Amino acid sequence: MRIRQVGFSSRLKAHRKLLTLETLKFIVEYLKDGNARMAAFRSGVPENYASKQGQWLKKHPIVLAAMEAEVDERDMLKLEKSLAEIERHMESCKEILGLQDF
Structure with a gap:
């Protein structure tokens, strides 16, 4: 097989x-x-x-x-701010799980 x-x-x-x-x-x-x-x-x-x-x-x-x-400047700022917040949360999760090297 x-x-x-x-x-x-x-x-x-x-x-x-x-x-x-x-x-x-x-x-x-x-x-x-x-x-x-x-x-x-x-x-x-x-x-x-x-x-x-x-x-x-x-x-x-x-x-x-x-x-x-249709994304205007205001939406772009919101996107960038949300993305930065997601990345902060990801780093926090990595820290909790001991995955800082990944």
């Missing part, structure tokens, strides 16, 4: 409606200037992979839906 490994396209289908912290960071950065490579880099993707990851994320259904939304 052969076990089939889940491929890249299957993972994309499985996660197309899942908003991750990394995707949220990319959306916020991409809304600033529309540059996928720089948005990926600023959201934490290593420079070597930023271009490829940025192009992939730009096609993600959640990112496409976010780009259709």
